[in-house]
Amino acid sequence: MSALTALTGLHAAQADIANTSNNIANVNTVGYHKSRTEFADLYSTPPFSDPKKQTGLGTRLAHVGKSFNQGSFEQTGNTLDLAIQGQGFFALQPEKDNGEMSFSRAGSFGLNSDGNVVNAGGSFMLSYPSAEDGTVLSKSIIQPLNVPSFRGNPTATSNTSVTLAVPTGSKSQGTQDAVPATNAFDPDDNTSYAFTSPFSIFNDEGIAQEAELYFVMTDIPDATNTETRYEVHMSVDGVPFTPASPLTVAFDESGVQIEGEDPIAFTSDGRTINLDFADSSMLADDFAVVTLEHDGEAPRGLSNLEVDGNGIVWANYSGTETIALGQVVLANFTNLNGLSPVGDSSYKATATSGEPYYGQSGISGFGNIRAGSLEQANVDLTSELVELIAAQRNYQASAKALETSNSLSQTILQLR
Helix, strand or coil: CHHHHHHHHHHHHHHHHHHHHHHHHCCCCCCCCCEEEEEEEECCCCCCCCHHHCCCCEEEEEEEEECCCCCCEEECCCCCEEEEECCCEEEEECCCCCCCCEEECCCEEEECCCCEEEECCCCEEEEECECCCCCECCCCCCEECECCCEECCCECCCEEEEEEEEECHHHHHCCCCCCCCCCCCCCCCHHHCCEEEEEEEECCCCCEEEEEEEEEEEECCCCCCCCEEEEEEEEECCEEEEECCCEEEEECCCCEEEECCCCEEEEECCEEEEEECCCCEEECCCCEEEEEEECCECCEEEEEEEECCCCEEEEEECCCEEEEEEEECEEECCCHHHCEEEECCEEECCCCCCCCEEECCCCCCCCEEEECEEECCCCCHHHHHHHHHHHHHHHHHHHHHHHHHHHHHHHHHCCC
8 A cells, every 4th residue: 555655656746847847848938837736635534434543545636737927028029029918818719710719828920921910830819800090890809810911902004294394505405416306206316305204103903114204305495486395205114105196395485384284195005194294394404303193003012010009900001001900809717727728828718717708908807918029938947946856856755665665565575
């Protein structure tokens, strides 16, 4: 009997060493909660036994408890590294649309190939849907948080407006050799036009195209004429666009624009781009395009992410538009020690833990989300090393008790 009692002590010490070793191994695991082995003594209590003479039968592992004390924070600077200061867990789902939920304090998140916010194990972080201004739309719906890489639909350029500053005097002729030019207009012959200006437009897929404007001087002020005129030509990716009627930009002797303010349609292969030069003028300076506007659009790329103190995730696109994508969901439980650990610093709900209840950062019963930080393991390495020494001592003592029991048995067997 004493051998069996000593054996239970060996098993208990071995479990204690294994648990302590696991704590030490996870000292750098983000969001890990240290475990504590709890033991219970064993007694046999048959009817009519004398309680004064009962001897214990050893020990057993009663429970491996978790310590949910707050771990320290490490600043990472990564927006999607999230930590909870206070109570609560991140709600996770293994698949986008289904799967048993898990809960974790490990907030090391990133984006997968579809733009969903996931942890290192690929589980989806859940959120409340929100309007673009950050207003939460529903607290009864939780869903994976998605961060689109682009925003907006591609739109081909249909209308272009250019404001020119055309030089006066001798500079007004630019590279053109004469007025009219000696040779017919040729994009490859800069003596056949005075000025040229490149600019970008978009096709119907939102892809930028290189357009080019050419200004051929057709009238220059002289004794009989006070006006300055340019005929405009356009090409897109080297393909000429033909105007519905010649587009002329003209100025009077004071440099005030007198023609070219009304749009003219330029067409090629069924595509039409309306072009005008409203508000242009002549100045005593070099040729320049003052403003250029067009109505084409390309999808705007994601330029920045931010998670505020309320857990709202904000996305900025092309530095011009910031919208809310959702609010991070937090979960909590009535009995934390009833949670079942499933690895990856995650837990699943059990009947003992109770069903999760959900909330958000900063409200009663939940902690505050800190972006750019990670909660480290709440393991005190010094304490664990001391615990390991104590467990080793207990193991050795139980082994000695087993050895003593064996010696007693041998003594009895040797009696004659």
